[in-house]
Amino acid sequence: MKINLVDKNIEKNDAEIEIIFVKNIENLEDKELLEFLDFKAKDEACILLAESKKIYVGYEEENYDSIAIASATAIKKLQTTKFANARIELNEVLENNFKALIEGAILGEYKFVNYKSEKDKKRIELQILVPNKNDKFEEILNESIIISKAVNKTRDMVNTPPADFYPEVMAKFAKKLAKSADIEVKIEGEKFLKENKMNAMLSVGRASVHESQLIHLTYKPKNAQAKIVLVGKGLTYDSGGLSLKPADFMVTMKSDKSGGCAVMSTLWAIAKLELPFEVHGIVGAVENMIGGNAYKPDDVLKAKNGKTIEIRNTDAEGRLVLADCLCYAQDEIKDIDYIFDYATLTGACVVGVGEYTTGIMGNNEILKRNAVLSALKSGEYATTLDFNRFLKKSIKSEIADICNIANTRYGGAITAGMFLDNFINDENKEKWIHFDIAGPAFVEKPWGYNPHGASGAGVRMTIKFLQDLVDNN
Known part of the structure; x- marks a missing residue:
């Protein structure tokens, strides 16, 4: 998608069709026709008036979610036509939600068609008519394009089938992202894992024909205000191991790399921004x-x-990989200010909070709530799940220090988070957050401005958290 800002008072507009955002149809020129067609100004309501070359799209609230959904809905409608060039004239509501307008359009346009024999080659051009071309709109536009590209890069990686995206390929993607931004990259294989006693991660991957890879990306600007560590679960495919998943549950397990993909794309966006x-x-x-x-x-x-x-289920493997990666991060990187990990870790989190919400866990109540706030402001859904002393007992092992699954079927997302807490050093306990993105990372139906499949969960919330840090310093 190409997006141009056009001064509506100066430049001539030659768009083929107009997109009009509607909260109330009362004063619209086409009110009578819209009423006849039973158009309601609601979220995800959209209608094309081909003869008058207009797309009307409804929204219910003047906030990020409603405007982003409306923007995506309009773009999807545009994709069903032969029109390729559309215009949107800003009003006060769209000015106040300009970021949502841009991100909704770009994220809504996304389709994963790499494996389709016939591809739609139409490229949409969006002309946005602004009251005056000032730096504020340009700045938001450029920032939102980078963030949306990062989300879509994550989607592409997660959606790619396991035969074409295994650990070595993931490492190559990391190198490609690093090359396109000011990022250093280091890749280590199984020899390194063995030499550094990372036996938990090493064991999970040892039955695969593909060698496990430890990927370490680093962005180091001058005069950095803080040191942040992002750790991602990159299970390029999860069969469940010897605790084999049922056939129906094995489908979509290409998505088990969502946390790692989100970390890689987020690093790219941070460097670009x-x-x-x-x-x-x-x-x-x-x-x-x-x-x-x-x-x-x-x-x-x-x-x-x-x-x-103690291993009691080989399908609880992501926490083993994260355990060693968290240890590696804390051994290699000193004076950490924040350490966040991202994983499609538990089905229990999906059961508990639904398909669309990230579960946020950790020891620092203020930090967790700030992370939730940043997620909500970014357009992602998140909530806290609290640790407690009684669930801690459920992962106690009789023969080892800890068990990889709990002895109860209840609270599985929290017990997985508490398992990871065992691999956070005392000095970092209050600096650490665990993001269980098992629900929103991959959903097999479109929702809002997210398509079938990968959503890129984690990218926007993390960038917003860091931007809030800048604003508060």
């Missing part, structure tokens, strides 16, 4: 498969920090 933070992205790229060399239920693994883990 030149945010004043030193940011490290650590991704454990692993494939969990079956075979004679697979790790087993009843095994006891020793993580990088020396803690022993």
Whole structure:
């Protein structure tokens, strides 16, 4: 999509069709026709008047979500026509929600068609008529394009099938992202994992024909205000291991790399936006498969920090990869200000808070609530899930330091988060947040401005959190 800002008072507009955002149809020129067609000014309501070359799209509230959904809905309607050039004239509501307008349009246009034999080659051009071309609109436009591109990069990676996206390929994508921005990259293989006693991560991937990869991306601007570490679960495919998933549950497991993909794209966006933070992205790229060399239920693994883990289910593998990656990050990077991890970790989180919401966990109540606030402001849904002393007992092992699953079926998202807490150093306990993105990362039906499949969950909320840090300093 190409987006141009046009001064409505000066430049001539030659768009083929107009997109009109509507909260109330009372004073519209086409009111009678819209009423006849039973158009309601509601979220996701949209109608094309082909003869008058207008698209009317409804919205209910004057906030990010409603405007972004309306913008995406209008673009999707435009994609069903032969019109390729549309205009939108800003009013006060759209001016106040300009970021939502841009991001909704770009995110709504997205389609994953890499494997389609016939592809729609039409490129949409959007002309936005502004009262005057000032720096405010240009700045928001440029920022929103970068953020939306980062989300769509995540979507592309997550949507790619496992035969074409395995750990070595993920490492190549990391190098490609680093090359296109001011980012350093370091890739380590299984020899490094073995030498550095990262046996939890190493064990998960040892039955795969594809070698596990530890990816470390670094963005270091001058005079950084803080040091941030982002850790992502990069399970390029998860069969469940010897605790094999049922066939229906194995479909969509290409999405188990969503956390790692979000971390990689977020680093790219941070570098492009030149945010004043030193940011490290650590991704454990692993494939969990079956075979004679697979790790087993009843095994006891020793993580990088020396803690022993009793394996009672090989499908609780993401937390093992994250455990070693969190240890690696804290050993390699000193004086960390914030450490966040992202993972499609538990089905329990989806059961608890639904498909569209991220579960946020940690030890610092203020930090968790700030993260939720940043998520909501960015357009993502999130809520806190609280640790408690009684659930902590459920991951106690009789033969090792800790068990990789709880002895109860209840509170599974929280017990997974509490498992990870065992691999956070004491000095970092209050600086750490765990984001369980199992729900929103991949949904098999379109929702809002998100398509079928990957949504890019985690990218926008993290960038907004960092931007809020800048504003508060």
